[in-house]
Amino acid sequence: MLTRTLSWTAKEPGCKVTVANETDAELVQACLAGRREAFDTIVERHQRQVYQLCYRFAGNHEDANDCAQEVFIRAYRGLKTFKAQASLGTWLYRIGVNVCLNKVSAKSRVEALDPLMAASDERIASHDESAAEALLRGERAAQVRAAIARLPKKQRATLVLRVYHDLPHDQIAGILGSSVGAVKANFFHALNNLKKLLT
């Protein structure tokens, strides 16, 4: 996927540039110079993380899919405002959190035990695990996802970014526009509420 070669025509017609080695900042500059193909590479690089973030918020594939698409469309439109000193990934997370907070309502449908989802969960079962164990694990994971989807938005955002994207507290604070103290407090309450929802 990342070894694709692009024909860029903006400055040097016919110039072949392998985008696999381009940094995110270089890709952004290429986009701003009118090379649309560079944005394809940005999407390909970050779509999995963005989709997973959206899925953690939404709790179902359809909403996650809509949100992920919206994140990249907004990113494209706002690319000019991206500051090179920040990480593109963090910037996309910020857009993702905003999209999810706006789009995914508290009534969002959560496919707790959707057959397709259960099948997917079975796919990720290890070889040593029996079918029954895999099913139980899948059900448990679905319950946790459903519980996370019911958390208040800020708590959900904090928990998702911390647990599943491994972002440090200060980066989460930057994304959510709050202090590190508030992030830690939100995380604490998110875990407490999660525990209550799971018992």
Place this chain on the structure above:
Amino acid sequence: MSHLSPDEFVDAAEGVLDARRAAHLETCVACRGQAAQVAGALSAARDAEIPEPSPLYWGHLSARVRDAVAHETIVPAWRAVWSRSFGTRRLVPVASVLALAGAVVVSGLMVREGRVAIPIEHAAVVPPSVEAGAADDSEAWQMLTSVAADTPMEEAHAAGMGMPAGAIDRAVQRMTPDELHALEQLLQTELHKAGD
């Protein structure tokens, strides 16, 4: 020693709690119970994987994004803000009125300060009895706003209605509160009309 704060429970769950506070956690039953709850929830959250979409999905997502932005160009931020606030449709009448109103204000101030002498035949066009408060009702003002609304900026400049840089700023700084209020209302009316 006080019980752990929410921050410290998070630190404990993440294994970075300060040694002194960790010593308290060892001995305090209440804190240990709470810390166990937090750690349990964290562990449950970590174990909850999400289903992996079909391998074909990623190509579809990329293609949909590409299609969605295919006809869009990335515009500089200032231009986006400008076009949101003052799109072409809104800009023409507002800019025209602003330019003409500015020209009137600047001219008025220059006349008042004696820097420009109005020839008798031109001075007669605007009756000297017209007062600022009655400006909205005067025929001259009606005519001026009517012309301004239909005059694009380019034509106004071509007709010699352009002003030196900073002239409007200086004129506005010299306006009385009533004049400022009237100008604000005028601009708001035009913005409102343009937004209809």
